Amino acid sequence: xxxxxxxxxxxxxxxxxxxxxxxxxxxxxxxxxxxxxxxxxxxxxxxxxxxxxxxxxxxxxxxxxxxxxxxxxxxxxxxxxxxxxxxxxxxxxxxxxxxxxxxxxxxxxxxxxxxxxxxxxxxxxxxxxxxxxxxxxxxxxxxxxxxxxxxxxxxxxxxxxxxxxxxxxxxxxxxxxxxxxxxxxxxxxxxxxxxxxxxxxxxxxxxxxxxxxxxxxxxxxxxxxxxxxxxxxxxxxxxxxxxxxxxxxxxxxxxxxxxxxxxxxxxxxxxxxxxxxxxxxxxx
Numbered sequence: 001x002x003x004x005x006x007x008x009x010x011x012x013x014x015x016x017x018x019x020x021x022x023x024x025x026x027x028x029x030x031x032x033x034x035x036x037x038x039x040x041x042x043x044x045x046x047x048x049x050x051x052x053x054x055x056x057x058x059x060x061x062x063x064x065x066x067x068x069x070x071x072x073x074x075x076x077x078x079x080x081x082x083x084x085x086x087x088x089x090x091x092x093x094x095x096x097x098x099x100x101x102x103x104x105x106x107x108x109x110x111x112x113x114x115x116x117x118x119x120x121x122x123x124x125x126x127x128x129x130x131x132x133x134x135x136x137x138x139x140x141x142x143x144x145x146x147x148x149x150x151x152x153x154x155x156x157x158x159x160x161x162x163x164x165x166x167x168x169x170x171x172x173x174x175x176x177x178x179x180x181x182x183x184x185x186x187x188x189x190x191x192x193x194x195x196x197x198x199x200x201x202x203x204x205x206x207x208x209x210x211x212x213x214x215x216x217x218x219x220x221x222x223x224x225x226x227x228x229x230x231x232x233x234x235x236x237x238x239x240x241x242x243x244x245x246x247x248x249x250x251x252x253x254x255x256x257x258x259x260x261x262x263x264x265x266x267x268x269x270x271x272x273x274x275x276x277x278x279x280x281x282x283x284x
Contacts, residue, residue, distance in 0.1 A: 083148065095134060098123055098144040101158060111183035115176055118185065119146075119160060122174055126162060140166035149243045154180055154283065157243050171266050172255035175241045181283060187239045191250075196279035202252060203235035206269045210259075222260050222267075233259045244284070250276050 084102040100123050103112045123144055130142045143163045150157035156178045164170045177186045184190075192198040210222035210233070223233045241253035250271040254260070260267055 083146075095141045096127055096130060096144075097142070098127055099146060100144075101146045101160075103156070103158065105156075111178050111185070115158070115178055115185060119158070119176060122160060130164070140164060149175065150177075155244065156180060159243070168262065170256055170262075173241060173253065173266065175243055175253065177243075179283070188236075188242050189238050191242075191281055191284045192279050193281055198279055199235055199238065201275065201279060202250075202271060203233075205271055205275050206236065206252060207233065209269050220260075221264065224259075245270065249273060250280075 084104065086100040086102060087098075100120060102116050105112055126144065127142065130140075134140065141164070143165075145161050147159050147161065148157070149159050158176045160174045160176070162172050164172075178184070179186050179190075189198070207224055210224045213220045214222060214224075223231050226232050236252060241255075243251050243253070245251050252269045252271060254267050256262055256264075256266050
């Protein structure tokens with residue numbers, strides 16, 4: 001009984017404790033300070049985690065082609081990068097440098113997967129063929145790079161550039177296009193109307209440009225109207241390399257030695273709009 005009285009007395013004294021106003025202020029200030037420090041620590045840890053994750057995100061694609069291909073399927077990755085570059089062969093084969101592009105865009109993922117497969121296969125075939133020649137004793141090197149030519153609302157164009165050096169250099173390219181309206185990979189024949197006879201129309205204009213350039217500049221030589229007819233340029237290929245320039249004019253591209261001596265390098269011809277306007281499909 002005595003014990004219960006003591007407890008009740010202690011409770012009453014606790015209720016009647018008169019805390020000074022200054023003490024209450026200090027107590028509240030310390031509580032707020034503790035809360036703030038706790039929030040700052042959380043932000044600090046979150047920031048460290050984000051930086052670490054970003055570093056891994058940047059590093060992974062170059063460490064593994066498979067990881068880069070998997071990352072290209074992440075829905076939001078196109079907001080961060082448009083092209084991931086995978087550096088191949090630098091360490092294993094000192095005579096080969098191949099920068100393989102992996103295009104990413106969540107809105108055309110299936111089309112870009114197809115493009116990535118085609119470019120990867122193209123580069124793989126180039127390097128495998130080069131290795132065979134190199135193993136047979138050829139002392140040469142191969143450098144593969146790329147650049148984006150066009151990326152607008154209708155068309156995406158990616159150019160794979162190759163330089164093979166032996167005693168001299170040989171430059172050649174392959175240009176891939178995706179029609180963003182259909183998601184299809186397209187070639188030169190796909191941009192013209194049916195029965196447009198585009199090969200003859202474009203070839204004739206290119207021959208005229210060749211002759212005009214040679215007449216105006218003695219340093220320019222093309223394989224046209226030469227003494228050896230077998231070597232003359234007759235017509236473009238059905239899948240000739242092409243792109244559209246900033247003025248939306250069609251540009252036809254030739255590899256080194258294809259229609260001119262090596263010192264001319266890779267040559268291109270801008271086809272005037274009045275030549276193409278009646279034969280191009282409306283979308284182009």
